[in-house]
Amino acid sequence: EVQLVESGGGLVQPGGSLRLSCAASGFTFSSYEMNWVRQAPGKGLEWVSYISSSGSTIYYADSVKGRFTISRDNAKNSLYLQMNSLRAEDTAVYYCARDDRITDAFDIWGQGTMVTVSS
Amino acid sequence: SYELTQPPSVSVSPGQTARITCSGDALPKQYAYWYQQKPGQAPVLVIYKDSERPSGIPERFSGSSSGTTVTLTISGVQAEDEADYYCQSADSSGTSRVFGGGTKLTVL
Numbered sequence: 001e002v003q004l005v006e007s008g009g010g011l012v013q014p015g016g017s018l019r020l021s022c023a024a025s026g027f028t029f030s031s032y033e034m035n036w037v038r039q040a041p042g043k044g045l046e047w048v049s050y051i052s053s054s055g056s057t058i059y060y061a062d063s064v065k066g067r068f069t070i071s072r073d074n075a076k077n078s079l080y081l082q083m084n085s086l087r088a089e090d091t092a093v094y095y096c097a098r099d100d101r102i103t104d105a106f107d108i109w110g111q112g113t114m115v116t117v118s119s
Numbered sequence: 120s121y122e123l124t125q126p127p128s129v130s131v132s133p134g135q136t137a138r139i140t141c142s143g144d145a146l147p148k149q150y151a152y153w154y155q156q157k158p159g160q161a162p163v164l165v166i167y168k169d170s171e172r173p174s175g176i177p178e179r180f181s182g183s184s185s186g187t188t189v190t191l192t193i194s195g196v197q198a199e200d201e202a203d204y205y206c207q208s209a210d211s212s213g214t215s216r217v218f219g220g221g222t223k224l225t226v227l
Contacts, residue, residue, distance in 0.1 A: 045162065047215070109163075
């Protein structure tokens with residue numbers, strides 16, 4: 001079964017750091033581009049970051065540029081999001097999403113992990 | 120930054136046709152995608168590349184494009200279609216993905 005499972009969310013103080021992980025299974029992870037998408041409570045979806053299959057190309061939303069770092073370990077079938085200098089507005093459910101090679105759509109999503117930034 | 124604009128809500132009676140629009144300046148150059156999200160669940164792709172339907176998505180879901188506006192059409196709406204719908208595309212450079220604000224579809 002094709003699956004993405006996020007972990008690492010939790011409660012963190014403003015200015016703190018957190019590292020999210022996304023474990024992939026059921027497909028050849030190293031062949032796919034990946035993304036992080038977040039959703040604040042009661043709000044819409046917001047794309048956060050993209051990484052190519054090899055990790056050589058990376059893009060960020062302006063709202064997280066300079067604070068978040070996306071990375072991947074193809075040997076471990078895992079995607080990561082290092083989040084530093086966290087703010088209250090970063091509070092959200094964070095989803096990892098696979099980029100389909102043919103459709104360029106986010107075709108597979110994880111169940112999400114909740115990040116709460118609060119003192 | 121680039122934005123996609125959707126109506127906040129659309130309401131239809133069962134069996135009627137629902138149309139949800141999404142507007143953005145780069146849509147003539149970039150494909151649009153539509154996702155359905157039900158409460159407490161991850162989004163599900165329902166339309167890709169403006170008008171293509173993934174396998175497993177009912178035929179009542181269709182997409183179209185005209186200039187700077189794309190439209191998701193749900194024909195013969197069913198109660199189970201009640202959800203939030205998001206359009207998604209990219210900016211003109213293709214480096215930034217963007218979602219519309221979402222449209223809550225209510226089946227009366």
